[in-house]
Amino acid sequence: RRWxxxxxxxxxxxxxxxxxxxxxxxxxxxxxxxxxxxxxxPSPVELTEVGAPLVPGRWRRVNAMTIxxxxxxxxxxxxxxxxxxxxxxxxxxxxxxxxxxxxxxxxAGKRVIxxxxxxxxxxxxxxxxxxxxxxKAAAAGYLVGGKTGTAEKVRGRRYKSKALISSFIAAFxxxxxxxxxxxxxxxxxxxxKTHGFATGGWVAAPVVGGIVRRxxxxxxx
Numbered sequence: 730r731r732w733x734x735x736x737x738x739x740x741x742x743x744x745x746x747x748x749x750x751x752x753x754x755x756x757x758x759x760x761x762x763x764x765x766x767x768x769x770x771p772s773p774v775e776l777t778e779v780g781a782p783l784v785p786g787r788w789r790r791v792n793a794m795t796i797x798x799x800x801x802x803x804x805x806x807x808x809x810x811x812x813x814x815x816x817x818x819x820x821x822x823x824x825x826x827x828x829x830x831x832x833x834x835x836x837a838g839k840r841v842i843x844x845x846x847x848x849x850x851x852x853x854x855x856x857x858x859x860x861x862x863x864x865k866a867a868a869a870g871y872l873v874g875g876k877t878g879t880a881e882k883v884r885g886r887r888y889k890s891k892a893l894i895s896s897f898i899a900a901f902x903x904x905x906x907x908x909x910x911x912x913x914x915x916x917x918x919x920x921x922k923t924h925g926f927a928t929g930g931w932v933a934a935p936v937v938g939g940i941v942r943r944x945x946x947x948x949x950x
Contacts, residue, residue: 736856876898
């Protein structure tokens with residue numbers, strides 16, 4: 730029952746707050762930023778079977794509003810991982826690839842945000858896990874940061890509230906990220922353990938936390 734700060738809007742997943750920020754930024758700036766992240770065109774990964782993202786034909790005010798909190802724009806998991814990587818790695822977008830680079834060989838990338846902004850994004854993502862909707866992604870011994878995602882599926886011309894795509898995307902260790910982990914569940918069902926909820930924070934965040942706990946030691950993090 731009060732105004733939220735910008736960090737609170739992020740860590741508590743306030744759709745209203747996200748809309749207000751998007752409208753302040755403006756439609757053109759929002760679209761240009763998403764384009765810089767490679768989210769408005771097919772991924773350049775070395776596969777022929779790559780689909781194109783679903784983008785509004787006309788980017789109107791209502792589109793900017795819904796896209797600000799995750800509706801109205803559909804991208805592949807690989808594109809999401811690539812974009813989030815740029816947010817946390819210091820601000821450089823690298824072309825996703827299936828080809829292993831030689832040790833010490835750093836591929837060319839392009840700067841999409843400043844290193845300072847990237848550091849702030851790492852702090853926000855960390856707050857989501859320590860204080861926000863992603864607390865169940867915490868993994869003992871690791872600084873995990875991430876963001877929840879919960880979207881209702883469209884059936885016909887309506888959203889179906891019980892048909893969800895619930896996800897969590899994380900990076901670790903957040904002080905110097907080396908890996909991004911993404912988990913997505915298609916139409917999960919709430920249980921007694923989740924108090925009937927099937928949102929990203931309840932069903933996908935625990936998956937990511939479990940993965941980090943298992944792969945961290947194997948990767949010598």
